[in-house]
Amino acid sequence: MEATTKQFRKRNAILTCLRGTMLHPSAEMVYEMLQETNPDISLATVYRNLALFRSQGLIQSLGTVNGSERFDADTHPHVHFVCTECGAVMDLPQVEPPLSLGAAAEESTGCQVQGCQLTFTGLCGSCKSKMKEETS
Amino acid sequence: MEATTKQFRKRNAILTCLRGTMLHPSAEMVYEMLQETNPDISLATVYRNLALFRSQGLIQSLGTVNGSERFDADTHPHVHFVCTECGAVMDLPQVEPPLSLGAAAEESTGCQVQGCQLTFTGLCGSCKSKMKEETS
């Protein structure tokens, strides 16, 4: 038990970090968040384990925002919003992912659909406010 | 007229190339496609002008596939499919983009929605076939 836990201490810290945030962070962001509690984890280990988790289906990639790949520990189908101003990525739990469209896609193209990603882009609440201030 | 045309000869070649393909190419792919007709265009010029076109709203980015950003000269809302095996990006004109969901997103979050991107991932027809062969 104790030994087993210790073996994956860093690995678990990375997964726990990702599961405990709503920021949909990049590898670098995970690394920085871990500095407080686990300053002995290297950036390479973060990258390595994120790749591992993804290959295991434990996490998903949301694509890149401003050049950096963003990750999500929630692998259930759900919709995202990306702020083009500040790069924030957030869930839109109020919006239903249109999974039914996947079947239509398969029928019409002969592709085999495995995943679906719906992302809205625009200005988040706080960036929208800032824009108004600057104008007024 | 003549002079004006000449001034933007390379710029136009890049936009024309993107408008004339269904491949949703990367900057590198555009560069390679242009080699036949415009071997004197440098890769930097391709990058520079793609960034310009995007800032002007003439083209859109579809995000990165296998590390490279892909572009689309069709800025109307439409759905895409990305093959996780070969990296092909194709339109799914049969699938209606769920634009109405954008309003719901705005109401529930206070964000200002400006764009919407729906992408299905999986195996394209030809990669699906190859998989079957290997299994049989």
Place this chain on the structure above:
DNA sequence: AGATAAATGAGAATAATTATTATTTATTTT
């Protein structure tokens, strides 16, 4: 305990993209 295997740290290597600078090309001014 000794041998084997897995995980990690540190930094080098890679690949995509962006920035810099000199040069070419076009436009405007005189």
Place this chain on the structure above:
DNA sequence: AAAATAAATAATAATTATTCTCATTTATCT
């Protein structure tokens, strides 16, 4: 039309995110 100014480009250096390498640590198995 010549000179001056501005824009676009080529070539390449610089940057940034990510991956790879390898020596070292740490754990597991015998």
